[in-house]
Amino acid sequence: MKKIKGILVITLVLITTVSLTGFAASKDATPYKQFESNIPGVTEEMLYPEFWIKNTSSANKTIATLSEIEAYNKNNIEQCEPIVDLEKYPERFSKEELVQLIQGFSMPSTSPRYNKNGEQVGEAYYKILIENLNLDNLSDQNDVKYGIALRRTEMRTFPTDDRLFSSPEDYNIDRLMETAIYPVEPMVILSESKDGEWYFAQMYNYLAWIPSKDVAITDKSTLFDYINSKDFIVVTGKRVYTNYNPLKPEISELQLDMGVRIPLASYEEVKGSFYDQNPSGNFVIKLPTINTDGNLAFDYALIQRLDDVSIGYLPYTKANIINQAFKFQGERYGWGGMFNGRDCTSFMLDIYRTMGIKLPRNSSEQGKLAAGVFYEMSETMTIEEREKILDKLEPGAGLYMSGHAMLYLGKYKDEYYMIHDFSGFYSQTEGNVTYTPAWSVAVTPLSILKSSGDKYITYMEALYGVRKFILEE
Template sequence: SFYDDLLQEMDIKKIKGVNQVQFAYSIRGTSIRSFPTELFITDDPADNDFDLFQETALGPAEPVIILHQSKRGKWCFVQASCCSGWVPAVDLAVAAAFETWFAYLQADPFLVVSGSRLWLGYNTYSPELSELEFMMGARIPLAVRDEIPRVIDNQSPDGCYVVKIPVRGTGGRLLFKLAFVPCVSDVSIGYLPYTTKAVIKQAFKMQGERYGWGGLFHSRDCSSFVRDSYRCFGFQLPRNSGEQMLIPGQKYSLDGADRQERQRLLEQLRAGAILYFPGHVMLYLGKHREEYYVIHAIAYYGDQRKRDADGIYLPVPLNTVTISPLSLRRRRSGKELLMAITSALKIE
């Protein structure tokens, strides 16, 4: 059967009590999968948006620890900074020594992508670097002056930051190449100063972009939207929304709170606080004309004017990063977002 084949490919019997691990970097944008397969799995044949096997996306130059390999060696089970799962082996470059891997991880100075995303330029001389895409908050080590020649890939470095990018050499071993990031790019040397205004500014840079479950379509879902907003300041949030609410900070429980209690709490919160209910996370913006607003990556909301035969609110697609009032209704239950929130978090 399909699942039996997957279990065989996972080769779980080869996992011992103690296992040798490898240290690697992603060399391009890729996916972390629940199982070692690229098949798009849904619970509805008409669904083109939600792949049940998609855990999250990895950008280039992301550190991972390889814990296990699939039977045919085409997939690696990895631990990344925010998630674990299966990654295609061809998307990873393995360090010959831990020290090499760790030195790149700790390299300073470094650039942080402060725009929604950054693309490297088209490069015919080093196609493995050509048009690589880095998402907001990505950390890219800068080359030191002594490493920078007068010409790189037939281009002068004048007017550019020169960064070091991991690439895959013979046998999948880790190498590094130099690449350009134009100085006019929306990047920062080091992490951005952490302020309320800066968090909101970062969040609004993603407004209008497509929703993408688990990083599908080169996009973000609700938790990666929040994660990327805070990554620019040096915070490393977990992948999943529920785990994000477990990080240190000032926490408020709204379980069992009535409408007035919720409104009183929101009026005390500053913009940029994280609001959560199971399955969804949002950034709070504030109150305007008796409405409380958030910015979030959202797939659907419930149409309170239309219900099916079971009384379930019919979904209205948004699939975008947008500003919403907390009077917006949830997709199935029709419950107001305001009344659905179970907790709030201020990162201090």
């Protein structure tokens, strides 16, 4: 017995020694490095939100309360023309008004465009697209309809799935792609394409063509009673999915992107099981579907309780803004929402939607038209003057230059940093300028270069302004 005890003691000592040695080795080991980053000034520690949260003061202090955010959104509707209040949208349009709206939006490009086969399209091609606008069949007076998006889909310049590019070799930027739309997005429908497969629709910050198969039609009262449900969850992860449902493919593993606001089923609506699955460990959400008449109906789906979602909006804090931004780090850039991703402005938009803040869709609208405190940077402003403005900023502000939106992260060791969704940048070494493609969400300093005519300037020099999404200091 003593011999056995001795063996047990020796064995336990060996196990403990190996465990502690293993822990010490892993703790002190050099972090795994697969490649050398070619983004200048960015270290490994900067790739994590905690670094930037620690680098700022009062990270968890509330920037604005829910009532202040509601006031901000109301102000945005009043002063920013691209943002509309769908509940107060016009009930009808004359033929002349609709023709003007559609023709002002769906215009053939004056620049060369190429299809997916690399062939240049011409007048005959655009004539077919214009025919499908269905302008001749509009009534003298046209009542609007109300709808809601059933799944992630696209809004496009013309009612077509065709892809057009600026060059035969391009595949990153479809020039007919306007924006991605997520499930549970309400809209007003103004007209229908000639082939019946598209709606010309207005969502709160965009007007374009959307596939009719991805929309359920309903009446105004039903739509907004549902949309304005007081009990809801918000998707706070890059994306989450509903649980698999073998009987309802339309709501099975449905993709829900960051910022999607989904009404919760009421206590009375939650029963023992949903399509044979016990709801324990899940949230029961109420999703829009289509009934046999093609109109809006509702069904129930489950989202795992520990998925990256929030009951109600996230508090509007610097820590939450930074955390939300870094959930997209490394995601492929998607012009208008191509490649199941997002572009620079929808990157900003989706982050802020998790806190209940509604921003315009495009970069010029966010930078120049949105409500909030704006710091202008004129072309004649020096680097030192620009730095003084940034020194007054907190992380989370929007940085804007022509055609691009970025999220400010802060200053570290005399360098200013941002996280953004972008195509690439230039670097200069010993007089040689090289281009580095990105097509991704990444952390970079503002000292990286971009082309400007026949020269190269830093992003810092290219900024025309900075916007804080609050009504006052």
